[in-house]
Amino acid sequence: MSVPLSFDGKVVLVTGAGGGLGREYALAFAERGASVVVNDLGGDIKGGGKSSAAADKVVEEIKAKGGKAVANYDSVEEGEKLIQTALDAFGRIDVVINNAGILRDRSFGRTSDLDWDLIHRVHLRGSFQVTRAAWEHMKKQKFGRIIMTSSAAGIYGNFGQANYSAAKLGMLGLSNTLAIEGQKYNIHCNTIAPTAGSRLTQTVMPPDLVESLKAEYVAPLVLWLCHSDCQENGGLFEVGAGWIGKLRWERTQGVILRRAAEPMSPESVRDKWEQICDFTDATKPASIQESLQTLVDVLSRVESENRDPSPKL
Numbered sequence: 001m002s003v004p005l006s007f008d009g010k011v012v013l014v015t016g017a018g019g020g021l022g023r024e025y026a027l028a029f030a031e032r033g034a035s036v037v038v039n040d041l042g043g044d045i046k047g048g049g050k051s052s053a054a055a056d057k058v059v060e061e062i063k064a065k066g067g068k069a070v071a072n073y074d075s076v077e078e079g080e081k082l083i084q085t086a087l088d089a090f091g092r093i094d095v096v097i098n099n100a101g102i103l104r105d106r107s108f109g110r111t112s113d114l115d116w117d118l119i120h121r122v123h124l125r126g127s128f129q130v131t132r133a134a135w136e137h138m139k140k141q142k143f144g145r146i147i148m149t150s151s152a153a154g155i156y157g158n159f160g161q162a163n164y165s166a167a168k169l170g171m172l173g174l175s176n177t178l179a180i181e182g183q184k185y186n187i188h189c190n191t192i193a194p195t196a197g198s199r200l201t202q203t204v205m206p207p208d209l210v211e212s213l214k215a216e217y218v219a220p221l222v223l224w225l226c227h228s229d230c231q232e233n234g235g236l237f238e239v240g241a242g243w244i245g246k247l248r249w250e251r252t253q254g255v256i257l258r259r260a261a262e263p264m265s266p267e268s269v270r271d272k273w274e275q276i277c278d279f280t281d282a283t284k285p286a287s288i289q290e291s292l293q294t295l296v297d298v299l300s301r302v303e304s305e306n307r308d309p310s311p312k313l
């Protein structure tokens, strides 16, 4: 039989853990031995109000099952306070699950400054604040696991969610860089785009789908990504309904339009448009170095055309 994944001795912070996905993560980590900080502001889905009830209830649930947990009621915008709760209660911080979230859906033209700012403050800035507060501790102990919660709405776009899409894909950009900066300290950062029935999705999904897409189908991926045995870093995963898939970028072969002796023109872009967009034999660049290397190669090919009057471009 395979060895069960244990989180004994690990301290895990789950933001927005008073309900939905976050609650499920908190319960699952605690069940496997982690000491859990259950953070939740306890407000409504649009970011209004606050209450300690949501976090307290999950802490009670964990304790009733013999687990270790403590509540924190601060907004993720005050990241230091969340990490301080972990340090005060358990003396360290090993895992941060950036999960707290709200929605303020509006068609783009009707999106107010507040709709934009509040979504960015909670999702993107909140994840930044919480993760930065944990970062030095993780560096010192040479261990850390971080999850960013993105969304299919960010990856693909979704009508009425311009503010949310932008913030959610911003979190992927943040994760991509943290994965690079954290690698040598054994700090791994991965991003998930989950789908599950919750109070956030019950406004947009039919009730039977809300019921069938259980949050418990998402938690196992989060636990594996946060285990010390897992070497995945900088990944992006779609997860829901009991299915998990990984995403990556794909790029067309592209076309070199520039000739050494001629300026580039928009007409040449137009004329080659089909080829520029043709994904036959697409490549899968995985780093900024690979991306830059393409440009260096192009420069040298155009240069060589300069030297050789009959280029094979």
Ligand code: NAI
Binding pocket: 015, 016, 017, 018, 019, 020, 021, 022, 039, 040, 041, 042, 043, 044, 045, 047, 054, 074, 075, 076, 077, 098, 099, 100, 101, 102, 122, 126, 149, 150, 151, 152, 193, 194, 195, 196, 197, 198, 199, 200, 201
């Ligand atoms: P949920 O509403 O059940 O859970 C979010 C929790 O975050 C709530 O308990 C809320 O009180 C808390 N929260 C909100 N603002 C906070 C703040 N400033 N500080 C601390 N806590 C705060 O929603 P759900 O569905 O469980 O969402 C969890 C995360 O997953 C969110 O980031 C959401 O955007 C994301 N997500 C969920 C999807 C789904 O299908 N459920 C789809 C894509 C992304």
